[in-house]
Amino acid sequence: SYVLTQPPSVSVAPGKTARITCGGNYIGSKTVHWYQQKPGQAPVLVLYYDTDRPSGIPERFSGSNSGNTATLTISWVEAGDEADYYCQVWDSRSDHPWVFGTGTKVTVL
Amino acid sequence: EVQLVESGGGLVQPGGSLKLSCAVSGFTFSGSAMHWVRQASGKGLEWVGRIGSTADTYATAYGASVKGRFTISRDDSKNTAYLQMNSLKTEDTAVYYCTRHRCAGAVCPFDYWGQGTLVTVSS
Numbered sequence A: 001s002y003v004l005t006q007p008p009s010v011s012v013a014p015g016k017t018a019r020i021t022c023g024g025n026y027i028g029s030k031t032v033h034w035y036q037q038k039p040g041q042a043p044v045l046v047l048y049y050d051t052d053r054p055s056g057i058p059e060r061f062s063g064s065n066s067g068n069t070a071t072l073t074i075s076w077v078e079a080g081d082e083a084d085y086y087c088q089v090w091d092s093r094s095d096h097p098w099v100f101g102t103g104t105k106v107t108v109l
Numbered sequence B: 001e002v003q004l005v006e007s008g009g010g011l012v013q014p015g016g017s018l019k020l021s022c023a024v025s026g027f028t029f030s031g032s033a034m035h036w037v038r039q040a041s042g043k044g045l046e047w048v049g050r051i052g053s054t055a056d057t058y059a060t061a062y063g064a065s066v067k068g069r070f071t072i073s074r075d076d077s078k079n080t081a082y083l084q085m086n087s088l089k090t091e092d093t094a095v096y097y098c099t100r101h102r103c104a105g106a107v108c109p110f111d112y113w114g115q116g117t118l119v120t121v122s123s
Helices: none
Strands: A009-012 A018-023 A033-037 A044-047 A061-066 A069-074 A083-090 A098-100 A104-108 B003-007 B010-012 B018-025 B034-039 B045-051 B060-062 B070-075 B080-085 B094-101 B110-113 B117-121
Touching: A009 A018, A018 A083, A018 A104, A044 A061, A044 B110, A069 A083, A098 B045, B003 B094, B018 B034, B018 B094, B018 B117, B034 B070, B034 B080, B045 B070, B045 B080, B045 B094, B060 B070, B080 B094
Parallel strands: A009 A104, B010 B117
Antiparallel strands: A018 A069, A033 A044, A033 A083, A061 A069, A083 A098, A083 A104, B003 B018, B018 B080, B034 B045, B034 B094, B045 B060, B070 B080, B094 B110, B094 B117
16 A cells, blocks of 8 residues: 655744645655545645646645655744645555545744 | 545445445536546555546546455546445545545646545444
8 A cells, every 4th residue: 555654743933834744655656635624624725736736726836746755835934824734645555545644734923 | 626525434334335425516627537546544555446437438436455345436427426435444434535536647746635535334
C-alpha cells in the first residue's frame, strides 16, 4: 500500500512562510493534490496537479513536487490559514488507490 | 451553486446496516464519478470507494477495509449517490463525505465535497 507521510504539525508566525511536506516513494512521478480542512468543515481543494490553484484560492498557495517529496507552500501566512492540510495521490497498485497523506496541522502563532 | 448533501447517518449496532445518500445539485451529476471518503474523529481522511459515470459504465471500486461489506450505487434520475454499509464494525465509526471527481481520469482531484454525515457503530 502506498504511504504518504506528512509532519503532524507546522507552526508559523503571521506574515511568514509555511512549508508542508508530503513524502512518498517516487512521488515526483505522481500527480499531487492538496486539501485544506478547518475544524468541523469538509475538506477544500487548494492545489491540484501539483501546482494549479482552483478559482478563489489565493496566489499565496503554491506547490512543488520532485523526487520523494511534494511541498505545499503558504506565503504571507494569515490567521485564516490555520487548518489541517492533506496531500493526495492516485496509486494504481495500492489497496486504497486514492491515497491521502497523514495530515498536517498548521498553527498560526 | 454546487451542493452535495449527505444524509442517513446515525447510530447502529455492530453487525448492522446503514444506507447513506448524497444528493447533488449544481453540476451534471450523470457525467461525474462520485467517491466516498471517511474520517474518524481526530483522524485523517480515508478513501472508501467510488462509482463511475455512464461513461465508464458505472464501474465501482472499494478500499480494502470495506470491500465486500460496502456497496456504492447511484440514481442519475435523482442526482443521488448511495453508500450501502453492511456488517458494520466499530472501526467504521466516522464522518462520511461524498465528493465529486473533477474529471474522468483517475489522477483528477476531488473538487466538491458534502458537509458529511456521522455514522456511529456501537452497542
